[in-house]
Amino acid sequence: SVQAHKEEENPEKAMEVNGPTPVPDSYDYDLIVIGGGSGGLAASKEAAKYGKKVMVLDFVTPTPQGNSWGLGGTCVNVGCIPKKLMHQAALLGQALQDSRKFGWQFTEEVKHNWMTMTESVQNYIGSLNWGYRVALRDTKVTYENAYGEFVGSHTIKATNKKGVEKLYTAERFIIATGERPRYLGIPGDKEYCISSDDLFSLPYCPGRTLVVGASYVALECAGFLAGLGLDVTVMVRSILLRGFDQDMANRIGEYMKEHGVNFLREFVPIKVEQVEEGTPGKLKVTAKSTTGDQEIEGEYNTVLLAIGRDPCTRKIGLDKVGVNINEKTGKIPVNDEEQTNVPYIYAIGDILQDKLELTPVAIQAGRLLVRRLYAGATTKCDYVNVPTTVFTPLEYGACGYSEETAVEKFGEENIEVYHSHFWPLEWTVPSRDNNKCYAKIICNIQDNERVIGFHVLGPNAGEVTQGFAAAIKCGLTKEQLDSTVGIHPVCAEV
């Protein structure tokens, strides 16, 4: 064990390059990755490329409703992928309405069939699960559908669905266990409420839905459910999209309100009771005001909790190997090389403290980490100016500082905000909202008017934002922005 540690500290070890190297006699594997999600799979496939003996453990603890899924992690199964597809279904509903103004004719009444959509989405996810299993096999990564936890130095225990336990050792570990939705801790929450873990495979239409929370998960789900024609209410404790630019967050909320989503602001649920069984059944929710003593009641077919996610770090034996976690949040602090306080244990993805919870970040971090470990690379993951997009009915793309953070960091007199409303050409003929789309850039006056924040609210916000993020990475200034010719007619030219 001491020997292994000495080898860890030897920089030459990290310089081992391509070609299969024999695993040190004491270990079963060069690398064991706990968690088969975006980060874990990217890291394990990368390590296999350098001839390393790699194992990936992935296990999904069923939801309180009994739901589970295949290999691929949150993004593929209960996150980005099904979310975007259902968002697309909702956008298509809007497209149907627009198309009449563009000359298309069909029956007045158009209804949406939840089962048709969900089946298509689940089929596609199934193909991705399968694809990942094949990819792991092809790259000779050993995959076990088992729950991994540390039991001692360099040793983990893997427990499969049937309860069979096996022990494995490895020279290094990467923890990529991700997160799961948080519950409220009120009567009836686990029995009757669902989370995003259940929504995308729900075998019946959710009907009249109460979404609890104001995270992007809450707003995106509320958004597409309303777009599919359902009666949706969002219960918000305080502000929308905490951590995002608040001006943009409020515009998103306004748009959703104008498009039929009900908001109950400054309330929290205190109990959920079942009125009627069924798929869906009927639930009664009692909520209390955060500003007074007022209590309200409401009846819904479905209650969707989206109040946050908690890292899966408390039950994986971290105490047995001495890995520090933030006791309050459960997140793991790492240095800028994704290393925990235990030198041979690394961590990537949503579980990291003070890092962004995004698939592309996890993938990037995982790949770069592995290249540093096994291919002599030195590049570290760049967490600065990572772009993101919230796929609410009116999409929001952002990169860099929010206006309030920029003011805080640089001072109001040192930043300049350029902004504009715009009306997508495609919205003119169907007479859709003509002053809702909006874009702003925040510039640092003292640094050559360098663009330090980019925000856009409008269709295809993700597609628009991606290129701007690349430009910001290149040190884009306002002058360069002004001298770039627009493509006409598109939203991005604004």
Place this chain on the structure above:
Amino acid sequence: GTTWGLGGTCVNVGCIPKKLMHQAALLGSALKDAQHYGWNISQPVQHTWSVMAQGVQNYVKSLNWGHRVQLQEKKVKYFNIKGSFSDPHTVRGLTKAGKETVVTADNIVIATGGRPKYPTHVAGALEYGITSDDLFWLKKSPGKTIPSFILYVSLECAGFLTGIGLDTTVMMRSVPLRGFDQAQMASLVTEHMESYGTKFLKRCYPLKVEKLESDRLQVTWKNADLDNEETDSFNTVMWAVGRTPDIKTLNLETVGVKTNPETGKIIVDASEATSVPHIYAVGDITEGRPELTPTAIAAGKLLAQRLFGQSAELMDYDNVPTTVFTPLEYGCVGLSEEAAVQRHGSENIEVYHAYYKPLEFTVAERDATQCYMKMVCLREREQRILGLHFIGPNAGEVIQGFALGIKCGATYPQMMKTVGIHPTCAEEVTKLHITKRSGLDATVTGC
């Protein structure tokens, strides 16, 4: 006989109506996709040209109005007259009613744009054919249509006509999208259109157009491959064989403004000045400039700032991004692959490429065979990006931001350092890593 209001080609018979009709066609595809996403729509679905045309034309008219109001607000005097030079500082013009007006000025800017060409050597071309100038103002559906030749105008129009359900054929003499990347992009665009339902008559050129008793048009053409003549009848024949600068009636020779004898375009220097010192020209009419609305706008503004403001800034015509709004859109900025090879030599450039599938196509069971992107870079140390090409949905939105990056001298390593937004099509640009040189399969697989 078609005519229109204030605003020029873009607003009236170009970008704006084109994109709106392209949108109408895209919505047709969306209707098909919607079924897969659970929307119950009874088939078949019909398209009514007049509803679309009226929606589009009404919007265009609102823009005409908006422009007139703007000019008034900014105290610009607007004359609806056909102007021509009588001497270097004097313009005279006739109103529709025949009243003459004479205006003198210190500085004059010529921005008369271009108009579609007619292939006058083809019998019946002028009498029976229409152009893009007419297409967007038709009150009745064009029916079975044959846009001729292969500029982007032709492909875009053929694309949306097919999309709204019309029987459309494109006749092309040689290569599609001349001037755009020929190494792949042009043929991927036309391949997609073929699978989309547009018919192509390749290596054919028209000989004559005759009117039949039924009011249909009989078109006879030469098939260069088979070396024979073929014929078919259509409701509409649309010429998209190029545009010619609108200078004939300006009297440029009298004042000494030089034009390129081959193209007819006005020759200008880097400050948009013609051969006559106080006479300038901007837009489609100028020699050697991209024929795009945003460049005309930018050049015009900068010119005004140089003349009357304190600026010395010249217009930068390098790395101007553009998009062709065919059914599967093609956006690009910078050099085509062949231009890069020509300029730097193929050993000095690296082309990264990928075939990808937009997430939204999966559930919709749409074919993504032609969804493709490539980045042309210099091979030496810095690996500066010379050109970026993207075929897929929302190509314009994708390319715009990257054009900014290229303006900042973006390099391949900087692109790789940029984290992708997931799930989008644009993120694939930041993940490009397979080179053409490697010969490896460039299909993107999974997350």
